[in-house]
Amino acid sequence: MKPDVSSSGPPLVELQGISKRYGDLLANDGIDLAIEPGEIHALLGENGAGKSTLVKILYGVIEPSAGEIRWEGRPVSIGSPVEARNLGLGMVFQHFSLFDELTVAENIAVALSGEWSLSTVRSKLGDISRTYGLALDADRAVWTLSAGERQRIEIVRCLLQNPRLLILDEPTSVLTPQEAEHLFATLDRLSADGCSILYISHKLEEVRRLCRRATILRGGRVVATIDPRAKSAREIAALMVGNEVGEVRTDAPHRVQGEVLRVSRLSIPPAGLHGQALRDIDLVARAGEVVGIAGVAGNGQSELFAALSGERPAERADVVVIAGKPVGTVGIDARRRLGAAFVPEERLGHAAAPTHRLSENTLISHASAEVSRSGFILVNAARRLARSIIQGFDVRTPEGDPQARKLSGGNLQKFVIGREIIRRPKLIIVDQPTWGVDAGAARLIRQALVDLARAGSAVVVVSQDLDELFEVADRMAVIHQGQLSPLKPVSEWTREAIGLEMLGVAQGQGGVHAL
Amino acid sequence: MRFELTPRASVSPVMRALAPVAAFVTAFLIAGFVIWLMGRSPVAAFDVYVLQPLSDPWSLQELAVKATPLALIAIGLSYCFRANLWNIGAEGQYVIGAVLGSWLALRTHGTEAGAWVLPLMLILGVVGGALYGLIPAFLKTRFGVNEILTSLMLVYVAQLILDYLVRGPWRDPKGFNFPQSVTFDPSATLHPVLEGGRVHYGALFALVAVLLTAVILGRTLFGYRLKLTGDAPRAARFAGFSAKATTMAVFAISGGLAGLAGISEVSGQIGQLQPSISPGYGFTAITVAFLGRLNPIGILIAALVVALTFIGGESAQILLKLPLDLTQAFQGILLLCVLAADALVSYRIRFVTRGGGK
Numbered sequence: 044m045k046p047d048v049s050s051s052g053p054p055l056v057e058l059q060g061i062s063k064r065y066g067d068l069l070a071n072d073g074i075d076l077a078i079e080p081g082e083i084h085a086l087l088g089e090n091g092a093g094k095s096t097l098v099k100i101l102y103g104v105i106e107p108s109a110g111e112i113r114w115e116g117r118p119v120s121i122g123s124p125v126e127a128r129n130l131g132l133g134m135v136f137q138h139f140s141l142f143d144e145l146t147v148a149e150n151i152a153v154a155l156s157g158e159w160s161l162s163t164v165r166s167k168l169g170d171i172s173r174t175y176g177l178a179l180d181a182d183r184a185v186w187t188l189s190a191g192e193r194q195r196i197e198i199v200r201c202l203l204q205n206p207r208l209l210i211l212d213e214p215t216s217v218l219t220p221q222e223a224e225h226l227f228a229t230l231d232r233l234s235a236d237g238c239s240i241l242y243i244s245h246k247l248e249e250v251r252r253l254c255r256r257a258t259i260l261r262g263g264r265v266v267a268t269i270d271p272r273a274k275s276a277r278e279i280a281a282l283m284v285g286n287e288v289g290e291v292r293t294d295a296p297h298r299v300q301g302e303v304l305r306v307s308r309l310s311i312p313p314a315g316l317h318g319q320a321l322r323d324i325d326l327v328a329r330a331g332e333v334v335g336i337a338g339v340a341g342n343g344q345s346e347l348f349a350a351l352s353g354e355r356p357a358e359r360a361d362v363v364v365i366a367g368k369p370v371g372t373v374g375i376d377a378r379r380r381l382g383a384a385f386v387p388e389e390r391l392g393h394a395a396a397p398t399h400r401l402s403e404n405t406l407i408s409h410a411s412a413e414v415s416r417s418g419f420i421l422v423n424a425a426r427r428l429a430r431s432i433i434q435g436f437d438v439r440t441p442e443g444d445p446q447a448r449k450l451s452g453g454n455l456q457k458f459v460i461g462r463e464i465i466r467r468p469k470l471i472i473v474d475q476p477t478w479g480v481d482a483g484a485a486r487l488i489r490q491a492l493v494d495l496a497r498a499g500s501a502v503v504v505v506s507q508d509l510d511e512l513f514e515v516a517d518r519m520a521v522i523h524q525g526q527l528s529p530l531k532p533v534s535e536w537t538r539e540a541i542g543l544e545m546l547g548v549a550q551g552q553g554g555v556h557a558l
Numbered sequence: 559m560r561f562e563l564t565p566r567a568s569v570s571p572v573m574r575a576l577a578p579v580a581a582f583v584t585a586f587l588i589a590g591f592v593i594w595l596m597g598r599s600p601v602a603a604f605d606v607y608v609l610q611p612l613s614d615p616w617s618l619q620e621l622a623v624k625a626t627p628l629a630l631i632a633i634g635l636s637y638c639f640r641a642n643l644w645n646i647g648a649e650g651q652y653v654i655g656a657v658l659g660s661w662l663a664l665r666t667h668g669t670e671a672g673a674w675v676l677p678l679m680l681i682l683g684v685v686g687g688a689l690y691g692l693i694p695a696f697l698k699t700r701f702g703v704n705e706i707l708t709s710l711m712l713v714y715v716a717q718l719i720l721d722y723l724v725r726g727p728w729r730d731p732k733g734f735n736f737p738q739s740v741t742f743d744p745s746a747t748l749h750p751v752l753e754g755g756r757v758h759y760g761a762l763f764a765l766v767a768v769l770l771t772a773v774i775l776g777r778t779l780f781g782y783r784l785k786l787t788g789d790a791p792r793a794a795r796f797a798g799f800s801a802k803a804t805t806m807a808v809f810a811i812s813g814g815l816a817g818l819a820g821i822s823e824v825s826g827q828i829g830q831l832q833p834s835i836s837p838g839y840g841f842t843a844i845t846v847a848f849l850g851r852l853n854p855i856g857i858l859i860a861a862l863v864v865a866l867t868f869i870g871g872e873s874a875q876i877l878l879k880l881p882l883d884l885t886q887a888f889q890g891i892l893l894l895c896v897l898a899a900d901a902l903v904s905y906r907i908r909f910v911t912r913g914g915g916k
Contacts, residue, residue, distance in 0.1 A: 354795055374800070395790075396790035398789055398790075406782055406786075406797070415779050419779070
């Protein structure tokens with residue numbers, strides 16, 4: 044049971060009027076936040092709402108422009124993560140910082156200060172694992188572990204230092220539903236032992252499952268502190284976004300027509316030491332439908348994308364057929380010429396060059412189209428194209444033709460998706476279309492993809508976000524360790540069935556890691 | 559206490575334009591200090607290094623002569639550097655271009671060969687440099703060998719090949735055993751632009767290369783391909799630009815231009831092969847390329863400026879008894895100052911005291 048959070052003593056940590064200014068931008072604007080001992084407190088907000096800035100201030104990574112932090116009622120200044128840890132703060136970042144080649148115990152010992160020997164770590168690791176149900180094999184090399192297990196290393200690493208406050212940044216983004224449920228049980232137990240938890244997320248359901256109090260940020264300010272269980276998901280979403288977010292309309296009449304993409308028995312060896320191989324992938328996408336591919340990150344999504352786009356051609360031509368032409372061995376440009384379009388997961392550096400202007404970035408996928416003639420760039424045509432993408436897809440830009448890196452994640456993603464959709468492709472393959480994108484942009488992107496399918500294109504969406512797939516997809520499959528489950532209509536899938544496929548249980552492969 | 563570089567929120571165009579000027583002033587101050595330490599007058603040195611060459615018609619012509627190979631090579635290198643490929647071996651490509659072109663000059667020596675000799679020599683110079691440049695490119699694309707090491711090491715191979723040839727098979731039998739070839743026939747000699755002048759047609763090649771490159775880099779898909787490969791290699795692959803083809807192309811181009819510089823120098827200025835046909839143009843051109851910010855017009859200006867240090871260095875050696883090494887040291891100081899100025903335009907230095915970001 045959780046201890047009573049309305050206890051009489053001072054809060055464990057209290058932020059008062061925290062502000063952080065970057066030039067003209069006020070990333071945090073007078074934020075007040077209090078966390079009681081043993082409380083699981085949610086920090087909710089869109090991308091860019093100021094969550095990361097606030098957490099970095101709390102963890103001593105950046106210093107606030109104004110405001111005060113009180114620890115058990117006493118003002119403190121946290122100058123560095125080391126000071127934060129000495130005070131009793133632990134943080135589990137969204138992106139793990141682990142050495143793939145080292146074992147679990149080595150990874151933990153490396154991160155802890157001097158007095159921890161490998162054998163102390165091993166024995167303590169056993170204690171913590173048993174107490175909190177964080178099963179970990181001390182001598183396994185990290186690269187053999189699943190994302191859920193890697194996250195456990197990060198959590199255990201924090202717990203070994205007996206934190207009073209544990210900060211978790213989007214911890215479930217890499218977990219299957221089952222792994223996430225397991226994490227929640229651990230967090231409940233920690234909270235019952237008196238450890239406070241600051242839980243950062245934009246997923247409403249899990250916040251409602253875990254927390255009694257949630258602070259909602261929008262545009263750098265606190266807009267509300269609520270009991271998430273007393274409000275509907277819709278109400279909370281409205282608080283986060285600032286207005287009602289419509290739903291994606293998928294009800295337009297549509298007819299599914301001929302095959303545009305056929306993948307048969309596609310197998311690719313792993314690219315590097317820790318790359319994922321693809322094994323016997325079969326996939327068909329027809330004109331007029333959205334095909335969704337679910338899966339936990341690192342199960343072969345990027346490899347599949349590279350094989351479909353032609354960035355990494357296969358050995359035989361007939362394993363990938365686009366618009367009736369076997370293209371398995373040809374490069375991305377030839378596939379584009381057949382009417383295919385691609386949107387990779389990474390916006391900056393892969394889909395777009397960060398320091399290039401948007402008009403230059405149109406050249407990346409239009410090199411053989413209307414923006415160049417016999418090797419010469421048509422500068423004005425490229426500018427016009429960029430302008431029509433900006434207008435057609437509601438891309439908010441700081442100036443007429445800015446560098447790609449000057450755009451927010453959501454706006455750049457709208458540009459990148461728009462750049463492909465404006466070509467009216469017969470087939471579009473999108474990897475993580477709304478990763479790290481605000482709700483408004485996500486809705487626009489999903490709607491654009493659905494509309495494209497309804498207009499007669501084949502759309503393949505690879506995503507870790509199940510809600511997204513259920514919203515847009517007509518048929519769905521799950522990728523797990525480089526293998527693709529059968530493609531079934533969305534109505535025949537349940538979340539549980541998908542979760543099992545993500546773990547590889549449904550295929551009876553046995554490789555289930557300890558839960 | 560330690561330093562930290564933090565990006566500036568916005569980079570003012572005025573600062574960006576003034577950065578090279580500031581770099582020059584700083585470099586001159588540092589060099590002046592070194593000269594002062596050596597017991598000479600920095601003011602006199604500045605006069606000899608900069609003012610005298612610029613006020614004398616003979617020196618001005620010499621400036622163009624020295625700037626020609628620098629500009630040609632640096633223009634070629636800018637293709638590589640834009641694509642983030644590090645061709646450090648232009649000196650070797652220059653030598654091999656000169657060797658292959660000279661082969662024809664020596665073959666036709668003393669025959670009645672016509673006007674076709676010189677153009678063919680120039681073509682052979684380009685081909686030789688390009689092929690030699692393709693060796694590190696091939697090793698990189700095929701086996702993943704670092705191009706910095708291979709291109710640099712091939713410089714010494716090229717120099718030793720030249721050394722062997724002029725001391726052995728290609729030595730002038732009537733040359734009193736000096737390690738040098740026969741003097742080229744008039745049909746194998748690149749002529750001066752103006753009768754009696756020292757500036758030969760190589761200078762025109764350099765100008766043409768500058769203009770062509772300005773168009774190629776700024777207006778063509780190939781130019782964008784290099785920029786994209788350098789700035790965002792994954793995006794370049796996503797655009798369908800093969801990294802291997804890009805690597806081969808830029809090494810061939812830069813090797814070819816270095817080879818052209820080599821044969822132009824030998825047939826235009828020196829008139830024969832000898833063990834030393836370059837005062838390090840291939841290496842200095844790296845400085846020139848960066849001094850000119852990989853921009854063709856900038857490179858042209860930078861080539862003239864660096865040529866000035868060569869000429870100034872020669873006269874300083876004669877008039878002030880300053881060692882020629884000082885010229886190279888100054889070129890190095892200048893490059894460091896330019897790079898530092900560029901960094902400081904985009905970043906500012908922050909002092910961080912121990913124990914946190916206070």
